[in-house]
Amino acid sequence: MYITITPQKLTATFSQSVSDFVNYLEKENQDLEVDDMEHFFNQYEDEISKDQVIKEIDENTSKLKKVEPKYYSITVNPSKYELSRLQNSSEDLKTYTKALMEDYVKSFNRELNGKPINIDDIKYFAKIEHQRTFKGTDHQIKENQPYATKILELKQDVRKVQRGELDGNLSKMKSEIAKLEKEAPHQQNGKRIVQGMNKAGNQSHIHIIVSRKDASNSISLSPGSKYKASEVMMNGKLVKRGFDRDAFFLKAEKTFDTTFQYKRNYAESYQSKKDYIKNPKFYFSTLLGLPKSEKAFAFKILAKSGVHIPTIPTNKVQLALKVLNRLKRGVDIAIKSGSIGI
Incomplete structure (x- = not known):
């Protein structure tokens, strides 16, 4: 499970309105029949129009300054292992979203x-999407990049030869391009994986737009608050403040596991990410101490996330610092690319 909470972008190139983001989320509905479309929904309504979403979010911004986000975007990306527990991606993820937002409000102090x-x-609106594309931060793109660079250079040379600006053997150059295309380490359906390519398999995920202001448009509710849980005097009155992201992420994971009877491996748990950040040696020691079948699955998860798995000693005491550091570098990259954890 990978969850992000992102404030509205408010640079000069972005609108104060939520309209651009809402229109972006409608991209998968293009050229689909009405019955096949995914619509916006909230806790109580389905098939909400994009116009209603824009109107309600844009009008719920009382007393917010231009430099303050008017809404937050929550993106929930279940792993392929989690998705495999679902019977119907659309309906099951809608059910999960409604439970998730209950966890969200409980995380506010x-x-x-x-x-x-x-x-x-x-006030929130959510939408299920079923496609994801490869991004520049994905390990597949990064590891294919040297091949992509050589292919681009060769294609540029081919065009120069065709224009008479360069001498060269076109047949040989094209053969080299074809060879590089096949040699790239990451392929999908017989083609080199490139940025922007749709990912194969079940890629269902959730986008949630939640207003910065409460439903009555009177108080600000920021999940981006730097305060976890505290109290402060405002206008002579003691006021609670803060949003506990740590608690939210833990609840979100537990809710999924309970809802879909999902047995979570340590390597894909939020707790493991916390362990890794606080004490990498403890993290890897815990991995190695898992029962045999769970340990094998844990390393499979890490490998699928782009972590290079060196030969691991069977005895925890024999875990060489060099091996640990190699693993640590791999996990660092996987976490930064959004492949692991919440």
């Missing part, structure tokens, strides 16, 4: 009219 924030106090 805020009160409204003397009561903890609840699901009716927020």
